[in-house]
Amino acid sequence: DAGITQSPRHKVTETGTPVTLRCHQTENHRYMYWYRQDPGHGLRLIHYSYGVKDTDKGEVSDGYSVSRSKTEDFLLTLESATSSQTSVYFCAIRKPSRNGLAGVNEQFFGPGTRLTVL
Amino acid sequence: GENVEQHPSTLSVQEGDSAVIKCTYSDSASNYFPWYKQELGKRPQLIIDIRSNVGEKKDQRIAVTLNKTAKHFSLHITETQPEDSAVYFCAAILNTGGFKTIFGAGTRLFVKA
Numbered sequence: 314d315a316g317i318t319q320s321p322r323h324k325v326t327e328t329g330t331p332v333t334l335r336c337h338q339t340e341n342h343r344y345m346y347w348y349r350q351d352p353g354h355g356l357r358l359i360h361y362s363y364g365v366k367d368t369d370k371g372e373v374s375d376g377y378s379v380s381r382s383k384t385e386d387f388l389l390t391l392e393s394a395t396s397s398q399t400s401v402y403f404c405a406i407r408k409p410s411r412n413g414l415a416g417v418n419e420q421f422f423g424p425g426t427r428l429t430v431l
Numbered sequence: 432g433e434n435v436e437q438h439p440s441t442l443s444v445q446e447g448d449s450a451v452i453k454c455t456y457s458d459s460a461s462n463y464f465p466w467y468k469q470e471l472g473k474r475p476q477l478i479i480d481i482r483s484n485v486g487e488k489k490d491q492r493i494a495v496t497l498n499k500t501a502k503h504f505s506l507h508i509t510e511t512q513p514e515d516s517a518v519y520f521c522a523a524i525l526n527t528g529g530f531k532t533i534f535g536a537g538t539r540l541f542v543k544a
Binding site for chain 1: 477535
């Protein structure tokens with residue numbers, strides 16, 4: 314799993330409740346990303362982090378916040394979950410390309426979290 | 432911002448035939464183009480990638496071509512096998528500003544035995 318895990322792996326919650334998803338890495342990579350995956354949309358970037366306490370928005374950041382208080386953990390929070398946030402969420406880290414492409418880094422994904430908001 | 436379009440959304444081929452998936456990108460500053468394969472219920476995994484200074488790259492039955500002028504890149508799978516059935520995503524990355532990856536919407540490939 315290249316040292317990246319997500320928790321929980323599955324969650325069912327109700328509209329209006331707060332939800333926090335956790336991404337944990339063991340390889341000390343600087344860049345971490347949160348994506349959501351929906352049919353017909355592929356993977357869309359929510360937020361990313363380029364270091365401890367350094368984060369920035371992606372293309373679908375509304376309704377989400379993130380925090381990174383230490384290198385190994387990147388948290389995604391839905392302050393008040395809505396049904397439109399039902400999705401599969403993937404965390405990713407940026408690491409050197411396994412294909413040996415010089416100067417290029419690939420994004421390596423965690424196992425995903427399936428979130429259902431009723 | 433960068434936008435990546437991917438076609439077709441669904442592709443069905445007979446085992447042994449070739450499959451081609453095509454993508455276009457909008458930002459000419461993109462310089463790295465990875466392809467990911469995602470099997471049902473699993474995470475996307477990188478299968479091949481290419482940099483903007485290369486026109487073609489091959490790895491066994493998989494090849495990727497890039498036309499920078501037209502901003503097109505394609506994935507070619509030859510001698511398809513049932514285990515090639517999956518969703519394939521193309522992507523484009525600007526190697527600056529957070530190295531954000533913009534993905535295409537995906538192609539669901541079915542290989543019929």
